[in-house]
Amino acid sequence: MSVVDHNAIELPRISEAEVGDYIALLKPRVMSLVIFTALVGLMIAPGHVHPVLAFTSILCIAVGAGASGALNMAYEGDVDALMTRTANRPIPRGRITQAEAAAFGITLAFFSVMTLGILVNWVAGALLAFTIFFYAVVYTMWLKRWTAQNIVIGGAAGALPPVVAWAAATGSLSMEPILLFMIIFFWTPPHFWALALFRSDDYARAGIPMLPVVAGPDATRLQILLYTIVLVAIALAPWPLGYFDAIYGVTSLVLGAGMLWLAVEVYRRREGTPANRATRRLFAFSILYLFALFAVLLAEVVVRAIVPVITG
Ligand code: HEM
Ligand SMILES: CC(C)=CCC/C(C)=C/CC/C(C)=C/COP(=O)(O)OP(=O)(O)O
Numbered sequence: 001m002s003v004v005d006h007n008a009i010e011l012p013r014i015s016e017a018e019v020g021d022y023i024a025l026l027k028p029r030v031m032s033l034v035i036f037t038a039l040v041g042l043m044i045a046p047g048h049v050h051p052v053l054a055f056t057s058i059l060c061i062a063v064g065a066g067a068s069g070a071l072n073m074a075y076e077g078d079v080d081a082l083m084t085r086t087a088n089r090p091i092p093r094g095r096i097t098q099a100e101a102a103a104f105g106i107t108l109a110f111f112s113v114m115t116l117g118i119l120v121n122w123v124a125g126a127l128l129a130f131t132i133f134f135y136a137v138v139y140t141m142w143l144k145r146w147t148a149q150n151i152v153i154g155g156a157a158g159a160l161p162p163v164v165a166w167a168a169a170t171g172s173l174s175m176e177p178i179l180l181f182m183i184i185f186f187w188t189p190p191h192f193w194a195l196a197l198f199r200s201d202d203y204a205r206a207g208i209p210m211l212p213v214v215a216g217p218d219a220t221r222l223q224i225l226l227y228t229i230v231l232v233a234i235a236l237a238p239w240p241l242g243y244f245d246a247i248y249g250v251t252s253l254v255l256g257a258g259m260l261w262l263a264v265e266v267y268r269r270r271e272g273t274p275a276n277r278a279t280r281r282l283f284a285f286s287i288l289y290l291f292a293l294f295a296v297l298l299a300e301v302v303v304r305a306i307v308p309v310i311t312g
Helices: 019-025 028-043 051-075 098-119 122-146 150-159 161-170 175-198 200-206 217-236 246-268 272-311
Strands: none
Touching: 019 051, 019 098, 028 051, 028 161, 028 175, 028 272, 051 098, 051 122, 051 161, 098 122, 122 150, 122 161, 150 161, 150 175, 161 175, 175 200, 175 217, 175 246, 175 272, 217 246, 246 272
């Protein structure tokens, strides 16, 4: 007769995680646009940055963004399991534990910040550390579960990557990166609240105080419209302020008209399929808007750099 109760022995959990599960923790689709805004922030900064340092800076920002995504998912494993949009993520599916995800995120965060600080400069390194902390702790662990203004304040984290990249290129800050920050900051509420409108049942079930759950869909529609009006004005400002030329200015006006039209559609359509379609259109267009706006910023700087070379 065995004297050892084999049922009492807890065998080590064999992780079923694959590489793809860990990649999913990094929120690659979301962070791809985050990293693009950082790349533009670095490319439009004045002065010359050695290509190796430029690549290192963007790589550190990308790894830091992924780290913040992993930390966000590690903390939110409980609520992610309650929302249809997130229930299929690695942690709710049991492929990765919250502790494993947290260890992964902390490791990536540590190495991205230290590498950026040591190899590039500590202004950028410190800003990256602050951005990771603001998203993974201030937004994820506090604001998101506490106030309907969670994504407005938390949006500061999403707006910082181009500022980190500018600091990596110049070692300092100035008006231009602050303008880039303001554009993303005022872009975030229309971007996210459009999604929150068609996902409000998810957030109600998970007990997350998103604005449509707390203040109702009509108040959210008004907020989306008001923030979009401010966004269009802020995004236009670099042109009259003389930081960028007409190419950017006209593009900003055209894209802003698109955002405004869709925000008005969200404000007008309040019932059924038309309302659902309007919110999904605004959410989808918000991503195209930010990508196109930053792409034309980059294009203008590239054109400015090569025209003197071509015209001799
Ligand atoms: C606090 C700020 C933000 C919040 C609350 C937020 C929220 C969200 C949510 C919930 C999704 C759906 C993701 C999914 O279902 O997996 C999403 C998608 C997306 N977000 Fe945001 N976002 C924020 C900031 C940003 C920023 C700063 C960027 C880029 C600069 C961005 C870019 C994207 C992109 C590209 C997608 C589409 C991802 C896909 O197609 O799967 N977001 N956002
Ligand atoms: C360099 C660096 C640290 C960059 C981070 C940039 C940043 C904060 C981007 C915001 C990404 C995002 C989708 C937030 C939503 O989180 P959520 O928890 O509301 O979304 P979820 O419900 O889909 O998890």
